[in-house]
Amino acid sequence: MNHETATQPSVAGWRNAVLISFALGGLTMATWGPRLPSLRAALGLDNAGIGLVLAGVTVGSIAGLVASSALLSWLGSRAAIRSVSWLIAAGVAVIGVGAGLLHSVPIVTIAFVLLGFGIGSLDVMINVDGAAVERAAGRTLMPLMHAGWSAGSVAGAGLGAACAALGIDFVWQFLGEAVIIVGVATVASRWLPVRLDEDTDRGKPPVADRIRSWLRGWADWRLLLIGLVMLGVELGEGSANNWLTLAVRDGHGKSDAIAATFFTVFAIGETTARVVGGPLVDRIGRVAAVRSTTALGVVGVVLFILTDASPLILVGIVLWSVGVSMGFPLGMSAAADSGPNPAARVSVVASIGYLANLAGPPAVGVLSGSVGLLNALWLIVILLAVGFVAAGVMRPS
Known part of the structure; x- marks a missing residue:
């Protein structure tokens, strides 16, 4: 590493x-x-209206994915991650104030777009940094990194639920979270490298060439096959987040409390699998890890669809959570290692993953209108099986 590359005290930092x-x-x-019920009420919208407002996150995320490579190249790792974290905090704060105090749909919509831009950009940047620190450490770390995202989601959901239960206005919750994000991101960024080795100014191609490299990534068969693996696991994860509780309640006739408990088991199972997954990958390799977990996922979703016995449903959910745990983080590592300009390559496969996570669950919903919700989940089984076959592409170059 050159003197500008890493000013962090250690790889551990x-x-x-x-x-x-x-x-x-x-x-x-x-x-x-x-807090969506409170947001919807504050803005005076129905479900369709709040859905259109939330679409701003999708639009912003796609723009952020596209822009992330250029931002990382321009600002460097430390400044880029810190800046988009501040943008995310600003978006959270403006949503709270715009909805709770100003009751302005346009302001909240714009804030969601900016928030989505920050999240999309951050996702690529931290995956590029995660792949780089993984190489520096000489062992698999990406599953642990993504476990951090899962744990953060659980903490965020718990915080929101607690604030709602305690009657704390969402404005104060959002402003408080914005302050936390700014403070934590500012401190943590001190341990990030100023600029990654592969993104130093020396020998870096012009911006136009980097854009062309990103576009060529969409014609790279290896990246597209990595994306195909991620398509199945992200559809599986997104569908669980959106449909699992309804499938347990309506499809299997269980109570709301059991449905909520089973969803919690899914979240804990996925997080745990990612925490312990790194050493497993180091022992058996990426390809075997992805194939073994996706195979368990196929068994789990099939078991979930076909059985009504609560213990077997629970076993199916655990296997389902393990099945979708490894494909995305290992796909990010494989994409970053697959050639030059890792930010652009990660952006390509991340875009495919986002498409599956955001567009897949609505597709399951549409399909369920014709065949029922449980039968619609066979789509996950098919795509996980396709990912199992395509996983060989994740073998290191």
Whole structure:
């Protein structure tokens, strides 16, 4: 490393800073979900209206994914991650004030777009940094990083639910979370490298060439196959987040309390699998890790669909959570290692993953209108099986 590349005191400090950044991303994504009823009431909208407002997150995220490579190149790792974290905090604060005090739909919509831009950019940047620190440490760390995101989501959802239960206005919750994000991100960024080795100014191609490199990534068969693996696991994760409780309640006839408990088991299972997954990958390799987990996921979703016995449903949910735990983080590592300009390559596969996570659950919902919710989940089984077959592409170059 050159003198400008890493001013962090140690690889461990760098790893922890990236892990904290992942957790902040998860915390942010869980900010508004528990408070949607209050947001909807404050803005005077129905479900369709609040859905259009939330679409701003999707629009902003796609723009952020596209812009992330250029921002990382321009600002360097430390300044870029710190800046988009501040943008995320600003978006959270403006949503709270815009909805709770100003009751302005346009302001809140714009804030969601900016928030989505920050989240999309941050996701690529921390995955690029995560892949770099993984190489520096000489062992698999990306599953642990993504466990940080999952843990942050659980903490954010719990915080929102607690504030709602205690009658704390969402304005104060959002402003408080914005302050936390700014403070934690500012401190953690001190342990990030100023600029990654592969992104130093020396020998860096012009911006136009880097944009062309990003576009060429969409014609790179290896990146597209990595994206295909991520398509299945992200559809599985997104569908669980959106449909699991309804499938337990309506499809299997269980109570709301059991449905909520089973969803909590899914979240804990996925997080745990990612925490312990790194050493497993170091022992058996990326390909075997992805194939073994996706195979368990296929078994789990099939078991979930076909059985009505609560213990077997619970076993299916645990296997389902393990099945979707490794494909995304290992896909990010594989994309970053697959060639030059890792930020652009990560952006390509992250875009495919986002598409599956955001567009997949609505597709399951549409399909359920014709065949029922449980039968619609066979789509997850099919795509996880496709990911199992395509996982060989994740073998290191």
